[in-house]
Amino acid sequence: MAHLMRRAGFGASRDELEARVAKGYEATVEELLAPETQPPVDPYVLLRHQPAALLPGGQPPMGNVNYMYYLVTTQRPLEEKMALFWHQVFATGNSKVDNYDQLLEQIDLFRHQGMANYRDLLLTIARNPTMIFWLDNNQNHGTAVNENWGRELLELFSLGAGNYTEKDVREASRAFTGWTFETKIPRLPYGRFPWKFEYRPEDHDDGMKEFLGTKGNLNGEDIIDIVVKQPACARFVCRHLYNFFVADEPQVPAWNLEPPRDPKAIDAMAAAFKEAKYDIKPVLRVLFNSDFFKKARYQHLKSPAEVVVGTLRLVGGYQLPKPGYGELSMQPSYMAQDLLNPPSVEGWHTGREWINSGSLMARINFVAEQVGNPSLPGVHAMIERLKAMGVLSPDQLVDGCLDLLGPVEVNPETRRELTEQANEWGKLSWDSDANALTAAKRATEMMQLIVATREYQFA
Numbered sequence: 001m002a003h004l005m006r007r008a009g010f011g012a013s014r015d016e017l018e019a020r021v022a023k024g025y026e027a028t029v030e031e032l033l034a035p036e037t038q039p040p041v042d043p044y045v046l047l048r049h050q051p052a053a054l055l056p057g058g059q060p061p062m063g064n065v066n067y068m069y070y071l072v073t074t075q076r077p078l079e080e081k082m083a084l085f086w087h088q089v090f091a092t093g094n095s096k097v098d099n100y101d102q103l104l105e106q107i108d109l110f111r112h113q114g115m116a117n118y119r120d121l122l123l124t125i126a127r128n129p130t131m132i133f134w135l136d137n138n139q140n141h142g143t144a145v146n147e148n149w150g151r152e153l154l155e156l157f158s159l160g161a162g163n164y165t166e167k168d169v170r171e172a173s174r175a176f177t178g179w180t181f182e183t184k185i186p187r188l189p190y191g192r193f194p195w196k197f198e199y200r201p202e203d204h205d206d207g208m209k210e211f212l213g214t215k216g217n218l219n220g221e222d223i224i225d226i227v228v229k230q231p232a233c234a235r236f237v238c239r240h241l242y243n244f245f246v247a248d249e250p251q252v253p254a255w256n257l258e259p260p261r262d263p264k265a266i267d268a269m270a271a272a273f274k275e276a277k278y279d280i281k282p283v284l285r286v287l288f289n290s291d292f293f294k295k296a297r298y299q300h301l302k303s304p305a306e307v308v309v310g311t312l313r314l315v316g317g318y319q320l321p322k323p324g325y326g327e328l329s330m331q332p333s334y335m336a337q338d339l340l341n342p343p344s345v346e347g348w349h350t351g352r353e354w355i356n357s358g359s360l361m362a363r364i365n366f367v368a369e370q371v372g373n374p375s376l377p378g379v380h381a382m383i384e385r386l387k388a389m390g391v392l393s394p395d396q397l398v399d400g401c402l403d404l405l406g407p408v409e410v411n412p413e414t415r416r417e418l419t420e421q422a423n424e425w426g427k428l429s430w431d432s433d434a435n436a437l438t439a440a441k442r443a444t445e446m447m448q449l450i451v452a453t454r455e456y457q458f459a
Contacts (some may be wrong), residue, residue, distance in 0.1 A: 013314060248350060318376035
């Protein structure tokens with residue numbers, strides 16, 4: 001259950017895990033797949049504390065405060081996790097868009113359509129002004145074709161390299177001419193205005209086209225209909241899902257050269273994708289209930305967003321966007337994942353590429369600071385559970401902390417080092433105020449040592 005909640009959400013406290021275990025694994029999967037059964041995030045709590053988060057414009061802290069608030073407080077973890085997934089796939093960044101309002105609107109559409117029909121999502125994103133601007137389709141004219149959107153639609157969003165030709169890129173791009181957004185109203189004196197999709201028929205190429213073997217006067221919607229029917233599309237989307245939810249794959253540009261880590265898993269998910277007529281929810285049901293998912297514990301290196309959000313949800317106390325939340329919300333960027341601002345249309349490189357000497361130290365320092373603070377309700381609850389065990393031997397302290405922080409599985413060498421430190425402290429008891437203070441201090445120090453281990457970086 002802990003594995004499921006780490007992957008389908010951002011982890012869970014021991015109390016939540018025990019409640020979900022009592023409910024059952026498959027019942028929990030169904031609840032996660034039905035986010036509408038749980039209350040939505042209340043945006044007005046955010047705005048009462050941080051009114052600038054409503055329309056942050058081009059300012060990173062307020063844009064990230066808005067997003068982090070949803071990630072930390074949501075009671076619909078899979079809905080939010082799917083929005084993060086699609087943000088990685090349809091990577092769109094503030095470095096060019098310069099408008100967090102529009103990026104947050106895009107994240108919201110991922111929340112609403114992330115587990116729905118992929119064909120519909122692809123059409124929505126093709127009409128999304130933020131994506132249109134990001135990939136220059138507003139500069140794609142019937143008399144002067146711009147291939148940026150057409151190319152990335154095929155290479156990064158649907159089929160993958162090697163499953164189309166340069167002619168297909170050209171013909172797809174011609175089909176999307178005239179898909180743009182209304183002329184932007186100047187910012188001054190009233191500030192930013194939202195972008196709106198606009199189709200300009202006079203700017204569309206109405207000529208005959210040939211795309212992936214289909215001939216006709218094709219428009220953008222026709223292109224999407226053809227794309228989703230390709231066998232390569234199902235496999236490409238499912239490999240993205242596998243990489244995000246199951247186990248780390250090579251980076252996307254290598255997928256036409258390197259086979260999937262688990263071809264049978266991709267086959268099973270692709271079959272569900274096709275049978276469901278491109279709906280994502282049945283694919284996720286197959287994924288989370290599969291043996292290949294259940295056996296993939298600790299085969300996925302946590303992304304910075306997973307590190308930060310999972311930690312904040314574990315330790316508690318961050319449900320309200322208090323002063324200082326802006327700095328807190330920027331923590332993933334210090335670990336190399338600047339949310340709402342991926343480095344390129346390719347998104348972030350995942351897996352081992354998350355780790356370098358700087359990002360690793362940022363991860364460890366952030367998590368250690370949080371779990372070392374016994375005033376936080378989640379940390380206090382873990383200490384109380386240890387206290388309820390009575391006198392703790394060194395082995396019991398190590399096992400108890402590993403259990404409450406995950407459970408976390410460590411290799412024998414790591415366990416030996418943790419136990420050696422616990423042996424130096426000796427037994428911990430809670431029979432006096434002084435001993436209880438010492439025991440609580442040692443417990444948080446042990447948790448800090450655990451979150452600094454190599455094993456803790458994996459989910």
